[in-house]
Amino acid sequence: MWLVGARGSVATTAISGLLAMRSGLAGPDGCVTERLDVAPGVLPGWDELVVGGHDLVDTPLEKKAEQLTAGGLLPAGLLPAIRDGLRAVEADLRPVPSGRTQAEAAARMADDLREFRTRHGLSAVVVINVSSTEPPTADAPEHHDLDALVAAMDEPGREVLPGSSLAAFAAVSAGCPFVDFTPSTGIRLPALTEFARRQGLPYAGSDGKTGETLLRSVLAPMFAARALKVRSWSGTNLLGGGDGATLADPVKAAGKLESKARGLAALLGDDVVAPLHIDHVPDLGEQKTAWDHVSFEGFLGARMTLQFTWTGYDSALAAPLVLDLARLTAAAYRAGETGPLGQLAFFFKDPVGTGEHRFAEQARVLAEWASSLGRQK
Amino acid sequence: MWLVGARGSVATTAISGLLAMRSGLAGPDGCVTERLDVAPGVLPGWDELVVGGHDLVDTPLEKKAEQLTAGGLLPAGLLPAIRDGLRAVEADLRPVPSGRTQAEAAARMADDLREFRTRHGLSAVVVINVSSTEPPTADAPEHHDLDALVAAMDEPGREVLPGSSLAAFAAVSAGCPFVDFTPSTGIRLPALTEFARRQGLPYAGSDGKTGETLLRSVLAPMFAARALKVRSWSGTNLLGGGDGATLADPVKAAGKLESKARGLAALLGDDVVAPLHIDHVPDLGEQKTAWDHVSFEGFLGARMTLQFTWTGYDSALAAPLVLDLARLTAAAYRAGETGPLGQLAFFFKDPVGTGEHRFAEQARVLAEWASSLGRQK
Amino acid sequence: MWLVGARGSVATTAISGLLAMRSGLAGPDGCVTERLDVAPGVLPGWDELVVGGHDLVDTPLEKKAEQLTAGGLLPAGLLPAIRDGLRAVEADLRPVPSGRTQAEAAARMADDLREFRTRHGLSAVVVINVSSTEPPTADAPEHHDLDALVAAMDEPGREVLPGSSLAAFAAVSAGCPFVDFTPSTGIRLPALTEFARRQGLPYAGSDGKTGETLLRSVLAPMFAARALKVRSWSGTNLLGGGDGATLADPVKAAGKLESKARGLAALLGDDVVAPLHIDHVPDLGEQKTAWDHVSFEGFLGARMTLQFTWTGYDSALAAPLVLDLARLTAAAYRAGETGPLGQLAFFFKDPVGTGEHRFAEQARVLAEWASSLGRQK
Amino acid sequence: MWLVGARGSVATTAISGLLAMRSGLAGPDGCVTERLDVAPGVLPGWDELVVGGHDLVDTPLEKKAEQLTAGGLLPAGLLPAIRDGLRAVEADLRPVPSGRTQAEAAARMADDLREFRTRHGLSAVVVINVSSTEPPTADAPEHHDLDALVAAMDEPGREVLPGSSLAAFAAVSAGCPFVDFTPSTGIRLPALTEFARRQGLPYAGSDGKTGETLLRSVLAPMFAARALKVRSWSGTNLLGGGDGATLADPVKAAGKLESKARGLAALLGDDVVAPLHIDHVPDLGEQKTAWDHVSFEGFLGARMTLQFTWTGYDSALAAPLVLDLARLTAAAYRAGETGPLGQLAFFFKDPVGTGEHRFAEQARVLAEWASSLGRQK
CATH class of the missing domain: 3.30.360.10 (Dihydrodipicolinate Reductase; domain 2)
Known part of the structure; x- marks a missing residue:
């Protein structure tokens, strides 16, 4: 699990909660994957998830976790038990790379992802955007044509993609499924979904549904x-x-x-x-x-x-869903699914790959899909 | 449709609304049967429903409709348009019969039902209890054995059944499906469900779910x-x-x-x-x-x-469901269904025939069942 | 009582309610003046209030009252009893006069007020603005100087005053106290308050406090x-x-x-x-x-x-306060009070003449002032 | 300040808050006495208040404060700073004395109060009941006659007074003003108010108004x-x-x-x-x-x-009022006031000594009374 915005409240809560569950200090309340009927081995276990990420800021995770404890979000008394775990994750966080061109920046991000995958010997790296909401993106012709986009990304100083879409581009370049937990543009540009299709990658989004x-x-x-x-x-x-x-x-x-x-x-x-x-x-x-x-x-x-x-x-509602999405998207990737994962509409305000907004129907579709994973396929 | 408690708020609203729909003065808002995918001819049309009923009180329907208009429940201006219709229904209302024994009272109620069916040449009479809520009934051995119950009903002065169950007994005697829209005991006694089984009748309940x-x-x-x-x-x-x-x-x-x-x-x-x-x-x-x-x-x-x-x-929420239940139960009866109609759980707080309380699942079951009626059977 | 915006919901409710109270069909619920301890004769009686007004639209009062009845604001059944009364008030409503200059328009408005006062032989005409809320007014130098204002009002085509302030100007010209029940500018321009001071008139406002x-x-x-x-x-x-x-x-x-x-x-x-x-x-x-x-x-x-x-x-909350303000402002005028009536802050979101916004304190001040009227003065 | 129920949530919060204010770790938010205009020296300062009390349970204050910290009521981090203070108060807490007769028990309670006053050299000890709510007390003839009451209290095994009233009796015996922050009977028996009158003591209550x-x-x-x-x-x-x-x-x-x-x-x-x-x-x-x-x-x-x-x-709302009542009642006592302190109605759901329930009026009366203390008297 690679988090874009890894030092924010949602990410820090997700990481702290994952560590707390591993230590047996917290149960999986709010984690939907624990309730699904999934074949053994399909979902990565809580112990198998490795966390890395990008962030623009450099507040240490520990410091952020302290703030969230003061804010009543993390239970008093949890911090000492997860401090070592937080430091381990800290070692896998990277600043958001920049470059002379967006192509260069994206290449460096993709390098971070590949390096993370290799170093930990991971079967899949799911990139999840949990960074701040961006303003809506103005349409550009290059958003509709992958070749034109790639060319535009080579123009020095030009920002043809917003940050969330640049992260999506980097994820796809590195062969990683991409999930957008925010309402930002992310992968939702025709050129980028075409890119994911060519790379045979699944993706999911947008905007986690929490309230x-x-x-x-x-x-x-x-x-x-x-x-x-x-x-x-x-x-x-x-x-x-x-x-x-x-x-x-x-x-x-x-x-x-x-x-x-x-x-x-x-x-x-x-x-x-x-x-x-x-x-x-x-x-x-x-x-x-x-x-x-x-x-x-x-x-x-x-x-x-x-x-x-x-x-x-907000973060207590979002964080378990982020963990669920990491597990489910990894499973979808390993099962060879590609394109928009409409089956994950359950998690999103504005789901890609489906027009279904009715919660109960989304829950039913998710349950059926999850139980089919690793079975007849 | 035969209403037990035919002069109450729910009944009067249902009757007034039915007349308003027939006159084109109101749409079927709140009527679920209009949204279901049902084969033509399966559900009785609004024009085919004939209404009769029992009540302990004798306030004329017109008078009650005036009160409901003053209370803001019936739209100002509706009354003149449905006055003739209310009078026609009035002619089919009967006082609740009494008798020396409960058997005698039940027999007279059943006579009212048969007479109503014959006079109007109806293919089915659905008896729906919309009278006041009764206190819970104390258990009695006779409630568990149909023969013992029938014997006890012959004892002068003995009230082995509460009013709602007496109405259910009469309905079943007359070969009419019974629906309980209240939380009263109604048909939910082993002796009575056995009676319905023997008579090959469907029944539904309990306690309309409206808020x-x-x-x-x-x-x-x-x-x-x-x-x-x-x-x-x-x-x-x-x-x-x-x-x-x-x-x-x-x-x-x-x-x-x-x-x-x-x-x-x-x-x-x-x-x-x-x-x-x-x-x-x-x-x-x-x-x-x-x-x-x-x-x-x-x-x-x-x-x-x-x-x-x-x-x-309350009555505006309940009344369209009463009409829906009349149509659906009539259709179930004509399709030869018997026993508790768990498929109607959608309508009830405390459904018979199923343990399913999840609304969305109830809605799905109802829709599938309704669309199967009159098809493969 | 002269209402600016006399055909609107608030005005029509106030007029209908006044007529209903006179006919004994409604009590004074919501009318504060009925609860105050005021010396006899100080407040005009409900029977003494005569209503006229200006409005831009020409929907008859009766028609508006019908709409309000359909909307549930006026009780069903009231209309027949007050129809004659509404027609009598209708005869005292005037279109908002226009003119080549604002001075001309104001002069015609003032004529309407004087003519109304004379025709009915009234001791006071309280002008109350209940018309639609205006956008905030841009400041102009003429708003700070009465002579400059009067000169600017003579320039053809120039609109130096917003409508509410023009109405206030006309009221003051005709020797009438002005009350603003809206948040519009009204009399709250230095040139206008100076004008009221010179004329020895009281005024009150702004923006009725109703929710x-x-x-x-x-x-x-x-x-x-x-x-x-x-x-x-x-x-x-x-x-x-x-x-x-x-x-x-x-x-x-x-x-x-x-x-x-x-x-x-x-x-x-x-x-x-x-x-x-x-x-x-x-x-x-x-x-x-x-x-x-x-x-x-x-x-x-x-x-x-x-x-x-x-x-x-909204109108049921506002209307009785409009009637209260008519009575209290008339009493203040007859008692010789001038300038901003801070004692009426009880009625307003944004009171003139005081910085007191605490309701209980406003209520106390109002009660003391009202009971002093016509006593030691 | 002597608290009956000194180990409960309200008492522990009041004590912890008092200690926090003394240490400069908390402001007087929620303390009304800080906003009143009172002559210097009239109210005891936060540093002058000494706390003791009775309780039936023996959970240490520190332990209770830990529980309240876990419950989010006391701020995380406060406890270490007030631990010494809590231990000092702990030394002044006493178990509720019992006896062969209620007279004996009351005498021992009064001894505790006198001993506390003497040991700390206090000018006044205000007894405040913050213990659990009692059921309503059945009327008894002895409640209406002080001599009969005293006699009944001497009967072994007889419980003529509920616990709260026994505490009030003891307080009055020891010459201490009594405040009831609960809806229990407390001092509200004719025999007890007579006793307070004879002793020349003020008292206040009942039932703190906090929500x-x-x-x-x-x-x-x-x-x-x-x-x-x-x-x-x-x-x-x-x-x-x-x-x-x-x-x-x-x-x-x-x-x-x-x-x-x-x-x-x-x-x-x-x-x-x-x-x-x-x-x-x-x-x-x-x-x-x-x-x-x-x-x-x-x-x-x-x-x-x-x-x-x-x-x-609940306790955060109640605790500062308890501190306020201690200060104000001490001031009333030192100013020689006796009988029911209706001026403190501001604090109570069911005030003694007045029929005034309007909050704003209660606030006004309190402010005037407080500013008069130590002035013209």
């Missing part, structure tokens, strides 16, 4: 199944922490808001009024709170409402 | 699918209207609370702390409001919460 | 009194109806948001993070819903939260 | 001031921790529920439907959550609702 959208994908199908007409679905998200600060920038929030809105429209149609806000509220720390107000119409036009408030630790 | 429990059956599977450990699930229900008054009596509320609790335990296990209250708040009128607070634990023991508030018109 | 801000002015002092440190106070407002549509325009919403924010800062200081949204959700009709999330810190840094949801009919 | 009732005393006056008619006010309280366990016993909860209900009736009248529940939800730990649903009626009968959810740490 408001999770509930929407559970509740919206209920209204549909009961023939209740949703008239409006309004939402407000209050975020502290790093993600909140990023999303306080309306330009960067745009990507997140679009990703969320696409899901609701897919579930309920386009004619639902759906104002949606993301606010940065620093004092919430690692917590996030979402309030949704759903107005719907039933028999004889009766007007009714549902409200919910979801209060959780 | 808090509906949401619970949607949300609880999400926590399970995401491996999030629910620690407590607390609920408070505020009810105005007739049902509220009935349930203000703790003895009568006991049945409802048990029915609700069984569902949550089936979904999440027995170790979830789940205090639950039903309060009578008359000023809410036909509305009900439920607040649920769910405390759960995720990765590394992170403590998180979900709260929801559901505000709706 | 979220009302609760904030009640709850924020609690946190202060208990030495609990509020860290963030986030709010979302969902509005249907006319006001919602107006405020869906971010430019127009700016005034409202500023008015709300000023209140919170006055109560809690500037360092509280306070994201605030107003969304237009048309299906809510005449209803509005506000959700607020308050995060605060107590002893030993304990982090705690308060959330509230307020669901109400 | 739902605090908000009710703030919000209910708003409805009244705005002439909005509250129709129902429904509440559910979810409590973890020790208080939750105590109140899971319906007999013990009765006292709390009565205390809460009295407040609402005093504010809004008796005709408000007000179902109220207290549930024990152990997984909430030191937190409590209250949900209230208020249904009210405004102009023209418009039906509207307010809901709120309050989530807080």
Whole structure:
């Protein structure tokens, strides 16, 4: 598992939790792969996962883990038990390489991945993007043509790809499956999906589903199944922490808001009024709170409402899914799957490879797919 | 469709809505059967449904419909358009017959049903209990043995069966499928299910799922699918209207609370702390409001919460389901199905014939069953 | 009482309610003046209030009242009883006059006011602005100097004043007290307050406090009194109806948001993070819903939260306050009060004439002032 | 300050916080006395407060403080800095004395108080009851007559007084003012208030106002001031921790529920439907959550609702008030005040010495009284 954004809250929580599970100090609560019926040997064991990663910042993992402990996210008392493990992972973290051209930078990233794979003798390296949300990317002709893209990446100083897509390019170059846990562009450019296809690699994304959208994908199908007409679905998200600060920038929030809105429209149609806000509220720390107000119409036009408030630790919700995705994508890769893994829609707000947004159906598809892995294939 | 409790809010709303749909004044919002993929001719059309019923009270339907209009449940302006229809139904309502023995009373009820069927030339009469919730029934040996039950029903003055079960007995005697939309005992006594088996009749129930429990059956599977450990699930229900008054009596509320609790335990296990209250708040009128607070634990023991508030018109939620159940049970009967219709679990808090409480799975089972009706059989 | 925006929801509800109270069909629920201890004869009686007004649109009051009845705001059955009364008020409504210059337009408005006063032989005409919220006004030098303003108003085609301020100018010209129930600029320009001072007139405003801000002015002092440190106070407002549509325009919403924010800062200081949204959700009709999330810190840094949801009919909350303001401002005028009526801060989000935003203190000041009226003076 | 129940959560939090403030590790957030305008020297300083107490259990304070730290109530890292202070207080804690008669037990308690006062050379010892809530006390003739009470207390084996009242008797015997922070009977028996009167002692209570009732005393006056008619006010309280366990016993909860209900009736009248529940939800730990649903009626009968959810740490809310009460009651005693201190109603759900339940008015009365202390007297 190679994490892009390896020193952030989500990554640090995932790493700390993995170490805690290995030490028997924590159970796999929140880890979906533990509940799936998978043939033995298909999923890498918790002990087999090796973690490395890139990050722009250089805060030591230990320091970040201390901050998360103070913020109530990591249990008091855990740190001493995992300190050695954190240091071991620290040795596998690398700064994000730069270069005169994006081609050069990507080549160096790919080298980091290959070197990591070789050094640890890994059968697969799954690259997962958990870095900050980027603003939406402006379209460019080179995004639609792999050869043109490669040429543009050779132009000194030109940034034809956003950071997340450069990471995806590097992953594919190095023969690694790519997973995007953020709403950033990542691999979702025709030139890059073509590249993955040529390399015979699977990929998954986008935007881990951990709160408001999770509930929407559970509740919206209920209204549909009961023939209740949703008239409006309004939402407000209050975020502290790093993600909140990023999303306080309306330009960067745009990507997140679009990703969320696409899901609701897919579930309920386009004619639902759906104002949606993301606010940065620093004092919430690692917590996030979402309030949704759903107005719907039933028999004889009766007007009714549902409200919910979801209060959780963003990284505690995300981290086990990151570990699940590492295991499942590694298994898919080893089973020879290629292209978009629509079967992993269960994990994402804006899934690639499928139009299915209904949570229960996503769960069913995931369970069936996981139980088929390593069986009839 | 024969309604036990035909002058109550749910029944009056169902009847008024049926008449409104026939007049083109209302659409089938909230009617699930309109969304199912069913072969033509399998379900009785809205125009083919004939309504009769029993009730202890004698308030005219028109009067009750006026009250519901004042309470905001029926749209202002509807009444004049359906007045003739209400009067036609009125002519098919009968007082609940009494007798020297329960056998005698049941025989008279069965006569009412046969007479209704003959007079209108109906292929099936589905008896649906929408009367007030009864207190839980004390167990009796006769409930376990049909012959002993029949004998006990002949004893003058003895009330071996509660009202809902007497209605079920009468329905089965008259060869009518029985559906229980309330948490009352109804057909759920071994002697009665044996009776239905002998008569080759299908039956369904219990306790229509229209609010808090509906949401619970949607949300609880999400926590399970995401491996999030629910620690407590607390609920408070505020009810105005007739049902509220009935349930203000703790003895009568006991049945409802048990029915609700069984569902949550089936979904999440027995170790979830789940205090639950039903309060009578008359000023809410036909509305009900439920607040649920769910405390759960995720990765590394992170403590998180979900709260929801559901505000709706009880009868507007229930009435279309009553119409759906009439159509689906009639279709099941005509298709020769017998015994408990577990495929209708979608509609009930405490379904007979299945242990499945997960809403999405219930919806899938219903859809498959409905689309099979009248096809391969 | 002369209403600017006399055909809108608030105005129509106020007029309908006044007529209903006169007919004995409604009590004074929501009318604060009925609870105050005021000397006899000080406040005009409900029977003495005569209503006229200006509006840009020409929908008949009756038609508007029908719409409000359908929207659930006016009780079914009220309309027939007040139809004659509505027609009588209709005869006193005038289109908003225009002119080659703003001076001309203002002169015609003032004529309407004088003509109304004379025709009905009124001792006072209180002009109350209940029209749609305007966008914030750009500052101009003429706003600070009455003579310069009067000169600018004579320039053909120049619009030196926004509509609400033009109405205020006209009111003052005609010797009428002015009340602004909206967040628009109204009389709050130095040149206009100087004009009121010269004319010896009282005035009041701004922005009726009917929901979220009302609760904030009640709850924020609690946190202060208990030495609990509020860290963030986030709010979302969902509005249907006319006001919602107006405020869906971010430019127009700016005034409202500023008015709300000023209140919170006055109560809690500037360092509280306070994201605030107003969304237009048309299906809510005449209803509005506000959700607020308050995060605060107590002893030993304990982090705690308060959330509230307020669901109400905007016009039902506003209308009785409009009637109260008409009575109280008339009484103030007859008692010889001049300048900003800070004693009426109780009614406003952004009160003129005082910095007091604490609700309980505002209530106390109002009660004392009202009971002093017509006594020692 | 002598705490009855000195090893419980509230007491331990109060003691830990006092020590933290002395060490400069915490500010006085939540301490109301810091905001009052009091003459210098009137209130004992934080450094002057000496703490002792009685408890039935013998868990060391340090151990309890560790538990509260694990529960998130005390900040991680505080414990080492206050360990010495906790041990010093530990030396002043005593087991609750028993005796052959209640008179004997009371005499020993009073001895503990006198010994504590003498040993530390204190000008006043304020006894504050923060022990578990007792069930309501059955009335007895001796409760109404001090001489009869004293006689009954001499009967071996007879328990004429509940524990809280025995503590109050002992306090008064020893010449100490008594404060009841719980809803238990405490000093509220005619014989005991007579005893306090004879001894010339002040007393205060009952039942610290820290959550739902605090908000009710703030919000209910708003409805009244705005002439909005509250129709129902429904509440559910979810409590973890020790208080939750105590109140899971319906007999013990009765006292709390009565205390809460009295407040609402005093504010809004008796005709408000007000179902109220207290549930024990152990997984909430030191937190409590209250949900209230208020249904009210405004102009023209418009039906509207307010809901709120309050989530807080019970002991963090209570502890600073306990410290405040110690200071204020000591000051009242030193100023020669006697009898019920109605001026402290601000702190209590069910205040003695006044019928005033409106929070803002209570705050005003407290502020005036505090600023008068040590001035004109």
